[in-house]
Amino acid sequence: MAAATTITITGAGGQIGYALLYRIAAGDMLGADRSVRLRLLEIPQGMRAAEGAALELQDCAFPLLDDVEVTDDADVAFDGANIALLVGARPRGPGMERADLLAANAGIFGPQGAAIARGAASDIRVVAVGNPANTNALIAAASATGVPADRFSALTRLDHNRAIGQLAARLGARPDAVRNVAIWGNHSATQFPDISHATVDGIPLIDALSGTLGGEAAAHAWLDDEFIPRVAKRGAEIIDVRGSSSVASAANAAIEHVRDEQLGTAGGWTSAAVVSHGEYGVPEGLVCSFPVVSDGSGYRIVDDLPLDARARERFGASVAELVAERDAVRNLGLL
Ligand code: NAD
Ligand code: LMR
Numbered sequence: 001m002a003a004a005t006t007i008t009i010t011g012a013g014g015q016i017g018y019a020l021l022y023r024i025a026a027g028d029m030l031g032a033d034r035s036v037r038l039r040l041l042e043i044p045q046g047m048r049a050a051e052g053a054a055l056e057l058q059d060c061a062f063p064l065l066d067d068v069e070v071t072d073d074a075d076v077a078f079d080g081a082n083i084a085l086l087v088g089a090r091p092r093g094p095g096m097e098r099a100d101l102l103a104a105n106a107g108i109f110g111p112q113g114a115a116i117a118r119g120a121a122s123d124i125r126v127v128a129v130g131n132p133a134n135t136n137a138l139i140a141a142a143s144a145t146g147v148p149a150d151r152f153s154a155l156t157r158l159d160h161n162r163a164i165g166q167l168a169a170r171l172g173a174r175p176d177a178v179r180n181v182a183i184w185g186n187h188s189a190t191q192f193p194d195i196s197h198a199t200v201d202g203i204p205l206i207d208a209l210s211g212t213l214g215g216e217a218a219a220h221a222w223l224d225d226e227f228i229p230r231v232a233k234r235g236a237e238i239i240d241v242r243g244s245s246s247v248a249s250a251a252n253a254a255i256e257h258v259r260d261e262q263l264g265t266a267g268g269w270t271s272a273a274v275v276s277h278g279e280y281g282v283p284e285g286l287v288c289s290f291p292v293v294s295d296g297s298g299y300r301i302v303d304d305l306p307l308d309a310r311a312r313e314r315f316g317a318s319v320a321e322l323v324a325e326r327d328a329v330r331n332l333g334l335l
Contacts, residue, residue, distance in 0.1 A: 028259075042072055044072050074115035078118070089105055128140060138285070261299055276301075290302065
């Protein structure tokens, strides 16, 4: 078996951390032939919860788990890391404005990016899960001097999976029959879940929907009035129904994001927020969700899809939000 892969998980004592750790250690992320070494980063208040999770990891006696270390020191946590999942973030509190939230999270993701630059392995790949995920990834990348920016990404796989879940349910299809859905833009309510290139069992998805709903006009009405808002606001729906934000589905999406990036996408593209090089007119350097593929060497944007005027307008609105987030962080002197 190859040398163990070192994986750093920040916020490991939190809800998503608890849902992630055991699946990673069981081999769900990197496969049954790669052993893992886990580095759990917490703030002092979260240390006991992370230490408890580490005790339980030991009690699982996972054959692939080489070692677990719990720390509140970012330099220790990222030392030699091959993969980092940045989950720990500052949630929005009462009376907090968006700028306050961006500033609080810049204070977390900036220093973590710098620690990654100081100590991570040369093949490090990082995914930001903590919100606002796209801009947190941008901040971490900007602070990681010497690490190529394209090693940083943010999670929109959850939105991608949510879109597939809604479509499969509406069509009475298996989720794995639905291919080539795309999430464009920000991991926020402005995102654009797009089915214009999607298929179900090889049939254009719009045709299948038109058949189910009684015509193309009805299909478009369902997409505009139900599907897009439902997917874009699913995070809020989960908070409303559960009483707290998504956990198992977020952890599952993070595992699938890393797995596909590291092992390669199969059967079409997926969605991830990655650094723009100007694709589709998105300003260079923004961390924006696109359809992406990977051959195991990192995500590459599928850059040749036709987008009609309505799609461009929806995508443009979400990109404008990302630009505003970037500018707010810049104006605070944090970028
Ligand atoms: P949680 O509050 O249960 O856990 C967060 C943990 O992070 C806490 O244990 C906290 O102590 C820790 N933490 C805070 N600051 C830290 C720092 N500087 N270094 C290390 N650890 C730190 O929250 P959760 O439910 O696990 O969610 C985590 C984040 O993920 C939230 O920002 C949430 O909004 C976000 N989220 C993103 C997606 C997505 O699809 N991108 C989906 C769901 C949730
Ligand atoms: C989610 O999508 O479930 C999370 O990002 C939580 C949220 O605030 O929407």
